[in-house]
Amino acid sequence: MKKHLLVTLLGLFISMTTLQARTLEIDVHGMTCAFCADSLERKFKKMDSVSKVEISLKLKKIRLETRDDAPDIETVKKAILDAGFTPVNVTEVSNEKKKS
Amino acid sequence: MKRKNPRCFTIASLMGLGTLLLASSSLSAMGLRAFVALPVEKGGNVVRFQLLHNNDKDVTQLITSGAYGFNAKQTLLLGLPYRLSPSGKKRLGDASVMFRQMTLQTDTKFGTDRFALLGGAVIPTDSDRDPAIQGGFVYTHFKGRHEIDVDAIYQKGLDKRPDSGRYDLSWQYRLTPAERPDWGIGTELNSVVELGGRWKQGHNTTQQFTVGLQQIHQKWVVEGGITQDLNNDKDLSLLISTRFHF
Numbered sequence: 001m002k003k004h005l006l007v008t009l010l011g012l013f014i015s016m017t018t019l020q021a022r023t024l025e026i027d028v029h030g031m032t033c034a035f036c037a038d039s040l041e042r043k044f045k046k047m048d049s050v051s052k053v054e055i056s057l058k059l060k061k062i063r064l065e066t067r068d069d070a071p072d073i074e075t076v077k078k079a080i081l082d083a084g085f086t087p088v089n090v091t092e093v094s095n096e097k098k099k100s
Numbered sequence: 101m102k103r104k105n106p107r108c109f110t111i112a113s114l115m116g117l118g119t120l121l122l123a124s125s126s127l128s129a130m131g132l133r134a135f136v137a138l139p140v141e142k143g144g145n146v147v148r149f150q151l152l153h154n155n156d157k158d159v160t161q162l163i164t165s166g167a168y169g170f171n172a173k174q175t176l177l178l179g180l181p182y183r184l185s186p187s188g189k190k191r192l193g194d195a196s197v198m199f200r201q202m203t204l205q206t207d208t209k210f211g212t213d214r215f216a217l218l219g220g221a222v223i224p225t226d227s228d229r230d231p232a233i234q235g236g237f238v239y240t241h242f243k244g245r246h247e248i249d250v251d252a253i254y255q256k257g258l259d260k261r262p263d264s265g266r267y268d269l270s271w272q273y274r275l276t277p278a279e280r281p282d283w284g285i286g287t288e289l290n291s292v293v294e295l296g297g298r299w300k301q302g303h304n305t306t307q308q309f310t311v312g313l314q315q316i317h318q319k320w321v322v323e324g325g326i327t328q329d330l331n332n333d334k335d336l337s338l339l340i341s342t343r344f345h346f
Contacts, residue, residue, distance in 0.1 A: 030207025
C-alpha cells in the first residue's frame with residue numbers, strides 16, 4: 001500500500017514539473033549577424049524562468065522554453081527591443097500546463 | 101631600414117592572415133577600420149584590440165576601442181591608440197570619446213537599415229596637443245549575405261589643432277556558411293572590402309583601399325586586412341584585431 005502511494009506521488013510530482021513547460025517562438029526582425037544575436041541569447045539566459053534559448057538566424061526566430069508562465073509576452077518583447085531588434089510575432093508553440 | 105617589395109609583402113601578408121583566420125575558431129556587423137557601426141544592446145559591452153602596422157612609416161600601433169550600450173539606441177564609443185614601435189616618448193595617442201544616437205532603424209525579416217548620428221570629442225593625452233570636437237554619421241544596410249557600412253566623421257580642431265575628417269565605406273560578404281543552419285549559431289567567415297579617406301587641414305585627402313577577412317563567433321570576432329594607400333604605392337598597412345562581447 002505504501003509502495004503504491006509512493007509511486008503515485010512520484011508520478012504526480014514528475015507530471016507537475018514537466019506539465020508546466022512552455023515553448024514560445026518569436027519572429028525577430030533585424031537579427032542579422034551571429035555576434036549581434038549573442039546579446040539576445042544572453043538576455044534570455046539571465047531569466048530564471050527560461051530553461052532553453054535557441055536562435056535561428058536563418059528563420060529569424062527565437063525559441064524559448066520556460067518552466068512556467070513567466071516571462072510574459074511583454075517581458076519577452078522588451079528584452080528583444082533592448083537587444084536592438086524588432087519583435088514581430090510571438091507564438092505559443094506548446095503549453096503543457098494549459099493541456100493539463 | 102631596407103624596404104620590402106610591397107607586392108611580395110601583400111601576398112605574404114594575405115597568406116599569413118588567411119592561415120591565421122582559418123586556424124582560429126569562428127565573425128561581424130562592422131567593417132575593419134571604423135568602430136562606429138557595431139550594434140550594442142542595453143548594458144552590453146564590446147572591446148576591440150587592433151594591431152596596426154604601417155610598412156612605409158614602420159610604425160606599429162595598438163588601438164583599444166570600447167563600446168557600451170546605454171540602451172539599444174544610445175551607445176558610448178571610446179578609442180585610445182598606443183604606439184608600440186618605435187619606442188620613445190609620447191607613445192599614447194589622443195583619446196576619442198563619442199556618443200552615438202540611432203535615429204532610424206528599419207528592421208525586416210531579410211535585414212536591417214540603421215542610421216545614427218555621432219558626436220563627441222578628441223581628448224589629448226599630452227599637454228602639447230590640442231583637443232577637437234567631432235561629429236558625423238554612420239549608416240548600416242544589412243541584407244542576406246551582404247552588409248554595407250558607411251560612416252563619415254569631421255573633427256573641428258580647437259586652438260592650434262588642424263581640422264580633419266575621415267570616411268569609410270565597407271562591404272562585408274558572408275563567404276561561409278552559404279546557408280545558415282535552421283537552429284543554432286555557428287562560426288561564420290566574411291570577406292571585407294573597404295574604401296576610406298583621411299583628410300587633414302593643409303594636406304591632401306588620402307584615399308585608402310582595404311581587403312580583409314572576418315571570422316565571427318557568437319562571442320568574439322577575429323579579423324584582419326591590408327590597407328593600401330591609393331596615393332602612395334609604398335604606403336601599406338597590415339591590421340589584425342579581435343573583438344569581445346560581454
